[in-house]
Amino acid sequence: MTPYRRFMSAMTGGRVDRIPVMTFSNYCKELMASTNVTWPACQTDSKVMAQFQEGRWTVWGIDVLYSHNDLVSEATMLGAEIDLGTEIRHPSIKRHVLENVNPIYYSMPKDVLSKGRNPIVEGSAKVLVDKYEKEVPILRAVTGPMTIAGHLFGVDRILMWSKQEEKKFQACLDICTDLCIEIIRNSLDSSGVDGFSMPDPTASGDLLDPKDFQYFLEPCYKRITKENKDSLSILHICGDTRGYMDRIPHTGFDAFSFEAPGTSVKEAKIGLGDRITLVGSVETIPVIMQGAPEQVYTQSLRGIVDGVNILAPACGTPPFTPNENIKAMVKASKSKINNIN
Numbered sequence: 001m002t003p004y005r006r007f008m009s010a011m012t013g014g015r016v017d018r019i020p021v022m023t024f025s026n027y028c029k030e031l032m033a034s035t036n037v038t039w040p041a042c043q044t045d046s047k048v049m050a051q052f053q054e055g056r057w058t059v060w061g062i063d064v065l066y067s068h069n070d071l072v073s074e075a076t077m078l079g080a081e082i083d084l085g086t087e088i089r090h091p092s093i094k095r096h097v098l099e100n101v102n103p104i105y106y107s108m109p110k111d112v113l114s115k116g117r118n119p120i121v122e123g124s125a126k127v128l129v130d131k132y133e134k135e136v137p138i139l140r141a142v143t144g145p146m147t148i149a150g151h152l153f154g155v156d157r158i159l160m161w162s163k164q165e166e167k168k169f170q171a172c173l174d175i176c177t178d179l180c181i182e183i184i185r186n187s188l189d190s191s192g193v194d195g196f197s198m199p200d201p202t203a204s205g206d207l208l209d210p211k212d213f214q215y216f217l218e219p220c221y222k223r224i225t226k227e228n229k230d231s232l233s234i235l236h237i238c239g240d241t242r243g244y245m246d247r248i249p250h251t252g253f254d255a256f257s258f259e260a261p262g263t264s265v266k267e268a269k270i271g272l273g274d275r276i277t278l279v280g281s282v283e284t285i286p287v288i289m290q291g292a293p294e295q296v297y298t299q300s301l302r303g304i305v306d307g308v309n310i311l312a313p314a315c316g317t318p319p320f321t322p323n324e325n326i327k328a329m330v331k332a333s334k335s336k337i338n339n340i341n
Helices: 003-011 029-034 046-053 118-132 145-153 155-164 166-191 210-227 242-251 265-272 284-289 293-306 323-333
Strands: 138-141 195-199 232-237 255-258 277-282 310-313
Touching (some): 003 232, 003 310, 029 323, 046 118, 118 138, 265 277, 277 284, 284 293, 293 310, 293 323
Parallel strands (some): 138 195, 195 232, 232 255, 255 277
């Protein structure tokens, strides 16, 4: 199968020749050297960004390309200032630009898609689609509403609102959900991406109460997927998601990525069964970054045996990850594992 057909089939519960492999971030120093890109151009120039992103396929051999890496581009569209980071550190928020704004009375700018880093990111997606259309799937990465809200208003503030001022909490989530929908619609229409991937780390069960997840965040996810129902979608949430695992299929996403060891493959399989495509979950720091390729290979095989549909690191790929460790995941996906105990 081509990477495109393999990934599309796995996302929709179909047959595959082998388990597809993907990563949520390729912001790795060794991959920068392998793709002949430098910082900060790989964060500021659409063509260089795309050149870096295609290293997922040309160097690592994995099955999915992404528009970009960072989690803060969406917040810049509403005026947030960022620290661009370094070649070993992702961009981050300098200040919560809406920390003194009441979200109930906030209105989104009319020309929001032309603001912040969005034109750069969208330009990267367009370059990749033009080059790899129907050969390698291209996903638009869009940070989830809970995490964008934390960037704009402050994580402590929105968590306090979730308990004490629910109308404000709902309002800030609605703002960020509307923004996500606008970004995805535009990317599907203008760039022709094959779907979207939504990392929402601040929605972690380590921070958000399961009841609040169901009452506040699940409807936001439903709205995002309903508005973009013809495109494939992946949701990633960090940490311990066991408290609301049974609610994940109700979000409308085609696939769910969970983080080990907070949630294991077996726990995800028990909680979700075949109701949604499972993406995961090789531990990032001790295995993907610090482990030997043999350790990555072994844990990858275990994840396949335990029931993942798409093999991936448990979270964003750390900057010091060796190329050989990602290639070990691909090697595992191509192995015959019938005799693994």
